[in-house]
Amino acid sequence: MSKIAIIGGTGLTSLTNLEIVNRELVHTDFGEPSGPMTHGLLAGHEIIFLARHGYGHTIPPHKINYRANIAALKDAGVEKIIAVNAVGGITEKMVPEALVLPDQIIDYTWSRINTFFEEGLTQVVHIDFTNPYCEELRQQIIKAAEVAGIPLIRPATYAATQGPRLETTAEVKRLESDGCDLVGMTGMPEASLARELDLCYASICVVANMAAGKGPAEITMEEIDKNLQKGMADVRTLLEKVIALL
Ligand code: HPA
Numbered sequence: 001m002s003k004i005a006i007i008g009g010t011g012l013t014s015l016t017n018l019e020i021v022n023r024e025l026v027h028t029d030f031g032e033p034s035g036p037m038t039h040g041l042l043a044g045h046e047i048i049f050l051a052r053h054g055y056g057h058t059i060p061p062h063k064i065n066y067r068a069n070i071a072a073l074k075d076a077g078v079e080k081i082i083a084v085n086a087v088g089g090i091t092e093k094m095v096p097e098a099l100v101l102p103d104q105i106i107d108y109t110w111s112r113i114n115t116f117f118e119e120g121l122t123q124v125v126h127i128d129f130t131n132p133y134c135e136e137l138r139q140q141i142i143k144a145a146e147v148a149g150i151p152l153i154r155p156a157t158y159a160a161t162q163g164p165r166l167e168t169t170a171e172v173k174r175l176e177s178d179g180c181d182l183v184g185m186t187g188m189p190e191a192s193l194a195r196e197l198d199l200c201y202a203s204i205c206v207v208a209n210m211a212a213g214k215g216p217a218e219i220t221m222e223e224i225d226k227n228l229q230k231g232m233a234d235v236r237t238l239l240e241k242v243i244a245l246l
């Protein structure tokens with residue numbers, strides 16, 4: 001079985017069903033990752049867990065060292081990454097607590113370091129990103145969700161915004177007219193960096209709130225936390241099933 005990592009986002013700073021073996025502090029050529037690599041057993045299989053925002057959830061989306069996180073996992077011999085991302089729901093089916101498996105991304109982020117290929121090159125590198133997520137891993141997640149009886153909405157287009165603020169109503173209208181179903185702040189450049197290092201990467205999104213202007217009221221952190229708690233319970237079950245089936 002190939003070595004698997006899980007990158008947990010808001011609402012998933014630890015995996016309660018992970019039997020921890022050890023925590024390893026690492027350094028990469030691109031700096032420090034968000035926190036230690038947590039090596040452990042999930043469903044009896046060795047995995048690595050990394051908390052994207054740090055274990056105390058203190059690193060905001062635009063300050064995450066995405067390159068160090070992906071490089072650290074590559075250095076650890078990881079071949080597949082399942083990312084978990086909290087999102088706002090834009091289109092009809094994307095209701096709070098729902099789990100969604102996106103198949104496309106539009107990147108609206110700016111000024112983030114978004115490539116490994118910028119210095120000391122012998123040749124300019126352009127990766128193919130037609131299909132930003134690893135289809136093999138997506139299919140494995142779909143199968144696991146079916147076996148576990150967990151509804152998983154797909155396909156969907158993920159809008160990656162800069163944050164850390166949430167969007168305006170007009171911005172969400174624009175994202176919707178661009179064809180986006182979900183909006184989150186951490187999907188990029190994580191996905192393209194993983195592709196640059198040839199890692200098979202897919203994302204399970206949890207809808208934390210209706211995106212700005214889509215719900216009846218303003219978005220509160222209490223609402224986000226409450227919905228994520230419920231959605232992440234399903235994510236933990238789904239991750240265990242995916243790992244068991246891989
Ligand atoms: N917008 C952007 N990122 C998010 C949201 C949102 O509404 N909810 C959770 N992460």
